[in-house]
Amino acid sequence: MWSYWSRRALGAVAVLLLVIAANFFLFRVMPGDAVSTIVDPRFSPEAKERLRELFGLDLPLYRQFLIYVRRMLTFDLGISFLSQRPVWEELKSRIPNTVALLGSALFLSSALGIWLGVKAARRRGGLTEKLVLVSGSVSFSFPSFFVQLVLLLFFAYTFPVFPLRGSVSIPLPEGAFARALDYLWHLLLPVGSLVLLGFGSWAIYVRNLMVKTLGEDFILLARARGLPEGRILWNHAFRSALPPVLTIFLLALPGIVSGAVITETVFSLHGVGKYLLDSIMGHDYPAAGAAFYILGLLTIVSNLAADAAYALADPRIRVGRRAQR
Amino acid sequence: MSITYRTPARNVPAVRDVSLEIPAGRITAIVGGSGGGKSSLIYGILRLLPPRTELSGSIFYDGTDLVSTDEEWMREFRWKRAALITQGAMNSLTPVLTVGYQISEVLQVRLGLSRREAEKRTLELLAMTNLTQIHARKFPHELSGGEKQRAVISMAVSCFPGLLIADEPTSALDMITQAEVVTTLVGMVRDQGMGLLLVTHDLPLANSVCDDLAVMYEGRIVETGTPSKILRSPSHEHTRKLLSAFSFKGGARP
């Protein structure tokens, strides 16, 4: 049990350091990196000073790295070149939007996909199964920005039922309830598009797993006990298939970064992903590095959450012993 | 009755015109070599055959023909009237649920017991096969083969079925555990006055516990009678083969 968790925690720390290290070196080798910017005459003396301060550029490399790690861990993310404001101040307000977008998209697409996958596995060769398999493969083979642009054109331009851009209306509507509604209204199309693009792989994967599980002996025995079909399906079959289902949660997580960047950019949402892209476009290195770091952090945290759920779902891990035969 | 599996390649007649009576409160054993159709026969009785398998003829249980009843009636029938213990039992429990939970689930869903009543009853049932609260809290993979099989027996008698069907309940166990499980099973059946249909390829085992014996070969019942009669003067060649196979190994068994 403890060894399982310490392994997971160590893994998370290692990934975190990897993200920080990647950031550290990436923004040093890119054309127009911090070092060459220092000597670049187009940069103002203040910007150069800020860079020197942020990266500790006159110190040896390992010292620079240590300083960088400490800054990242304390969310001292530097000052943005573009806005001249602390990056953390700018990112703070964006994190909830990104979490709301990706969290609800991940939740809804997995819930829909799981439900459809289980239904499809229940009757082999039935209409539901065919529909799920076809819609599922269509869903996950489309390029996301294309689908999102088409949706945006159709539902926000041709038939303007949804807003064309932004996370909130400007000016903000009066009252907390009206504001919440306004927020949801802005979120609906981006989340809807992600669900549309995401449910397919869940549905197909869950359907395959469930077909396999429903063929197991213990399902036949549950049927012999005269348990109702719904109980067998969810409490016995799905419950047994849950640990592997959770592993694709893990596989889906790296998509967070690209999902955030593309979706937030297409729908002009006030989120971390769009900030990352804007910063890269504007050669705003402290900002871009910080946004990348925050997205990495979000991924690591969700990774740990999925691991915890996996351990709870699989008693063979929970008790820290391997299954005997 | 007859059972024919439909496979893409061909139809497999697994059970052919079998006619068998299983008297209430007695132990009936079916023996036979591998592929003889024993498992098919008992899954047919419970109507748990794969979809599109053809089941014809009739199976009477207390005067009702099981072949012509609807699925809902069969669901109600299963476990309350006839319960099943399968080969190995290794895979007959859901791996992610505790043993106690699974027994208590049957009691709650099938007998309408409250959760507390069901949990109390679960412990009583487990005690009947010498298992305790500790075993109830465990997951199937944490029990030994013998413990698992005893838990399965506890679960099988939970709704007091008139008939217990056991498909090679001991074939995955070592000799000592086998004897232990068979003793538990037979003791339970005799105590509760249940009927037992015991399927096995172990002729000496069948002989030592059963009242009536049937020999199955290539989908047909080729011989029936009391075990002593069949062992003394086997009339079918397959029975003689089974007998000689065992006299090599076990010799001294009665």
Ligand SMILES: Nc1ncnc2c1ncn2[C@@H]1O[C@H](COP(=O)(O)OP(=O)(O)OP(=O)(O)O)[C@@H](O)[C@H]1O
């Ligand atoms: N699902 C199935 N589809 C097609 N054929 C099957 C299926 N199940 C069993 N059979 C065939 O039916 C015949 C009888 O099989 P069955 O499992 O009933 O034998 P058995 O007497 O229980 O054998 P064993 O002692 O090995 O358990 C075999 O020839 C087998 O190949």
Ligand SMILES: [Mg+2]
């Ligand atoms: Mg068999």
